[in-house]
Amino acid sequence: MTDPARGTTQRNGTTSPRYGNRPTMKDVAARAGVGLKTVSRVVNSEPGVTPDTERRVQEAITALGFRRNDSARILRKGRTASVGLVLEDLADPFYGPLSRAVEEVARDHGALLINGSSAEDPAREQELVLALCARRVDGLVVIPAGDDHRYLEPEISAGVATVFVDRPAGRINCDAVLSDSFGGARDAVAHLIAHGHRRIGFIGDQPRIHTAIERLRGYRAAMSVAGLPVNEAWMSLGATDPSRVLAAAEAMLSGPEPVTALFAGNNRVTVTAVRVLAARPGRAALVGFDDFELADLLSPGVTVVAQDAAQLGRTAANMLFRRLEGADEEPRQVVLPTRLIARGSGEIPPAHRVTS
Amino acid sequence: MTDPARGTTQRNGTTSPRYGNRPTMKDVAARAGVGLKTVSRVVNSEPGVTPDTERRVQEAITALGFRRNDSARILRKGRTASVGLVLEDLADPFYGPLSRAVEEVARDHGALLINGSSAEDPAREQELVLALCARRVDGLVVIPAGDDHRYLEPEISAGVATVFVDRPAGRINCDAVLSDSFGGARDAVAHLIAHGHRRIGFIGDQPRIHTAIERLRGYRAAMSVAGLPVNEAWMSLGATDPSRVLAAAEAMLSGPEPVTALFAGNNRVTVTAVRVLAARPGRAALVGFDDFELADLLSPGVTVVAQDAAQLGRTAANMLFRRLEGADEEPRQVVLPTRLIARGSGEIPPAHRVTS
């Protein structure tokens, strides 16, 4: 009924697998009437094989449908030619370009990318990272969810090159590539202040997350520089799911001292904020962290602090491969600048708000 | 200067790598004063080890910082517990959720995901797929760029489970999960016709791509059912970069027989079309294939034919693992329905256009 070649019968009676009975170099060698090592030489285009022998081997390879088993090769050579990427959520539009950029650099170095989403859960991050280490990836790019990475110490000192992105490593000294969250946030809030706002709300990510804290610092710094007081009710850090953000925004916009402008701490917050503001009479101003597609086509266009996700990924991957090629410097932190893109939503003056 | 443990000195004088001198089970066994197999048993929580022995082994593992080398394990067991995902571009918002869904299902089955972008290049697709096969991934999820997949035949009959997504395999019989492109396109165009449009333009992807052809077929079917003639100048298939789409849209909107509505063949085309229409006086109607974030907040809201990318990925991954668990059925094609979401841009009547 089924093809006998696909069965699991073994030559030697053991329960070893043979990967669904795929042909090996040994099989190719037998068929071509040459030695095992000669097949290896042909497969790897090593010199020292006569054209005639090479032809016979090639024929046997084609006839049997042989493909080299890279698992065995990896075991023997000790390099996996693969890098691991652990991020928060592949479905988030911020991480798509970042991921793609890492992949491109890896490809340039002949490496494949193994991918995993931590779902912002530190335990899952650790589980993923260690699974990748067990596979002996050559290097790791990590967008951390947790804030304690001491579990990585033995791996790093065993030679797994590691670069953190978007957020620094916790409690270990390690390469990192970050965006200038503090500066970007300060610019965003200064922009709102320049347009006349005095009561400004900040809705950010969970305080466990480094970028959330940095952006909060930037917010406070801008307010402080302008000599403006800050009300605790104007700051809200927490999960960025729509319901939480919606509640936070509503509270700020309708409290006893309602804010006249919002600063949104990341792209998901911004999107929800846009919805909240669109549903309300009398527009409040808005600046968001992270650019997003079509931000310019909304009315008003959404003013944002843009960071270059692809550049973040590219920089990190390049640092990784420099280490893999033997660079033995001290761990570095690279901070990439952000850019304020004014599109209108940040320029709405406070006078426009309705008094309830 | 550097830590001697990280050097490449070998015990036996060969050039073998030892993964940066990481400890192996042999080292653990020596330190714990037990046999190799006993360490293996402890690491894999196999029964038949006394608590005392187990403790000694665990201590040695901790002391040496041992972590099992999965490359060797994979070689021995013949299962890699990893699946490959080849898609067009990880940075495209359509593929993010799809990718994430595949990852989640893989995770439920204890497998990791190896990811690659083909950049819509058939040669690169093949290169990636074969690289994944060489690593002996257990299964493959492929969003094909090419239209001839005979190169996969030896791999599939060697036991690599394979499922195509979004577009069917070319010239081989293989599992596939698709969206109902034909039906969705027909509904979209019927929607425009129902709102009074008679001259409707279609801008789609390259004709090499299956979904582009299907959506064109749906467009033609809807026009035909309504008894409407179709002008060749109203159909444009090609690359979906903004410049090409912009040119095509401008041509259709300003020719001798200008269209009064556009049907955009995928999310990238839709975004560009929104820009073109926003920049023009006298709004033409628009329906797009694929939903996108904030489509409802544009004015007018963009009417779309939505497909569920995550569901596409989930379904494909489930089919894959069913095969891996031994299901030995004929290859199947699953077609998932699409859903028309009316938001306003499709309901603009043709009377609104300006006559030039």
Place this chain on the structure above:
DNA sequence: GCCGAATTTGACAACGTTGTCTAGAGGCTA
């Protein structure tokens, strides 16, 4: 037609793990 050098070729071990199989140690029954 013979020597030495250069070239081609293959036997063998090793990479780090797991499956099989057998040797002991210990406990139980008669």
Place this chain on the structure above:
DNA sequence: TAGCCTCTAGACAACGTTGTCAAATTCGGC
């Protein structure tokens, strides 16, 4: 105490590849 059975433990081979090294072959120059 002998005989049997159970349980723990380790020796060994194998997974499919590549590095080393030595054997076999070819070739040029005389």
